[in-house]
Amino acid sequence: MTARSMTFDWSQTRIHCPLDLAAPGKRAGHLLLPWSDNTNPLGGHPIPVMVATGAPGPTLLLTAGVHGDEFEGPVAILDLWRDIDPATLRGRVIALPALNAPAVRASCRTSPLDGANLNRAFPGDPDGGPTAQIAHLVEAVLLPGCDAAVDLHSGGKASWFHPCALPARAPDGAIDTANMALARAFGAPAIWLLGSGNDARSLNGAATRRGVPMIAAELGGGGAIDPALTALAVRGLWRIMAALGMTDAAPAPENPDAGVWETADPALRITAPFDGLVEPLARAGDRVGAGQPVARWLSLAEPGRAPVTLRAPRDALVLATGQRGLVAQGEIACQLASAVEMPGGV
Numbered sequence: 001m002t003a004r005s006m007t008f009d010w011s012q013t014r015i016h017c018p019l020d021l022a023a024p025g026k027r028a029g030h031l032l033l034p035w036s037d038n039t040n041p042l043g044g045h046p047i048p049v050m051v052a053t054g055a056p057g058p059t060l061l062l063t064a065g066v067h068g069d070e071f072e073g074p075v076a077i078l079d080l081w082r083d084i085d086p087a088t089l090r091g092r093v094i095a096l097p098a099l100n101a102p103a104v105r106a107s108c109r110t111s112p113l114d115g116a117n118l119n120r121a122f123p124g125d126p127d128g129g130p131t132a133q134i135a136h137l138v139e140a141v142l143l144p145g146c147d148a149a150v151d152l153h154s155g156g157k158a159s160w161f162h163p164c165a166l167p168a169r170a171p172d173g174a175i176d177t178a179n180m181a182l183a184r185a186f187g188a189p190a191i192w193l194l195g196s197g198n199d200a201r202s203l204n205g206a207a208t209r210r211g212v213p214m215i216a217a218e219l220g221g222g223g224a225i226d227p228a229l230t231a232l233a234v235r236g237l238w239r240i241m242a243a244l245g246m247t248d249a250a251p252a253p254e255n256p257d258a259g260v261w262e263t264a265d266p267a268l269r270i271t272a273p274f275d276g277l278v279e280p281l282a283r284a285g286d287r288v289g290a291g292q293p294v295a296r297w298l299s300l301a302e303p304g305r306a307p308v309t310l311r312a313p314r315d316a317l318v319l320a321t322g323q324r325g326l327v328a329q330g331e332i333a334c335q336l337a338s339a340v341e342m343p344g345g346v
């Protein structure tokens with residue numbers, strides 16, 4: 001892999017970076033996001049940033065905290081960075097463990113500064129609100145100087161995801177082999193292939209536009225932290241660094257035969273038929289057959305009403321389940337995924 005430029009064009013953004021991201025060694029600090037409001041009229045909102053630079057080699061961008069109530073990724077990145085030794089590193093790791101820092105500090109999916117969802121804000125706007133400025137920073141400043149990117153997510157407070165890596169298909173529908181190689185190296189028990197119709201306003205969409213190999217990952221959720229999943233993410237990031245030629249030290253491969261799944265069929269999204277209480281009847285990671293119950297609905301508005309049982313429309317993997325007991329009509333109860341046959345066994 002050919003390493004891209006070591007420099008970034010900070011003139012394109014209002015966000016200030018006080019760190020030298022090109023100098024050898026390790027350093028950590030904060031970007032400053034300018035946004036003037038009553039809480040911070042003239043200063044900047046800090047966004048944690050860490051860099052480790054070794055011998056010449058690729059630049060890997062690691063992000064977490066795109067959604068502010070997903071904490072497994074931030075823990076994994078903080079743990080990984082501490083153990084990186086620039087003396088044995090080939091290339092550079094740039095890590096933003098709480099990219100949407102205002103949302104992370106508020107433990108909210110969306111930013112409390114403007115109510116926006118960062119993963120629906122790309123390509124962003126350097127003159128826009130705080131969330132648009134962060135998206136623009138990633139797409140226009142950071143990604144052009146990176147050779148690969150990994151964006152760690154989880155289900156947040158609303159849901160729980162079977163651990164999986166998310167490579168995207170290229171816009172022409174072809175499977176990007178570089179993205180799939182990152183997903184295989186990460187070693188989660190499942191691969192969720194994002195279709196060509198994946199939301200272009202996401203960080204995956206930004207990486208596709210910039211031609212940067214990238215995966216996202218889903219790592220549990222519930223608004224908590226599962227140490228087994230943060231450890232899986234750390235091992236996966238080391239394996240990705242090894243696959244990129246950045247380190248010789250990598251854990252053994254995991255889940256080399258992980259199934260590939262997709263969610264293109266809207267029928268695989270099981271949503272609430274009415275406001276009420278949802279009782280899940282399947283767990284994330286379960287395999288369910290056609291007709292198998294996946295959730296049971298009970299009404300408080302009509303307390304005598306018989307529960308409604310929702311069933312899988314076909315054989316599927318339970319990719320995610322809702323974590324809220326009381327949900328409104330239309331909210332998700334269960335996301336199923338169907339198997340993808342991969343030509344050539346990639």
Ligand SMILES: [Zn+2]
Nearest residue numbers: 067070153154
């Ligand atoms: Zn997320």
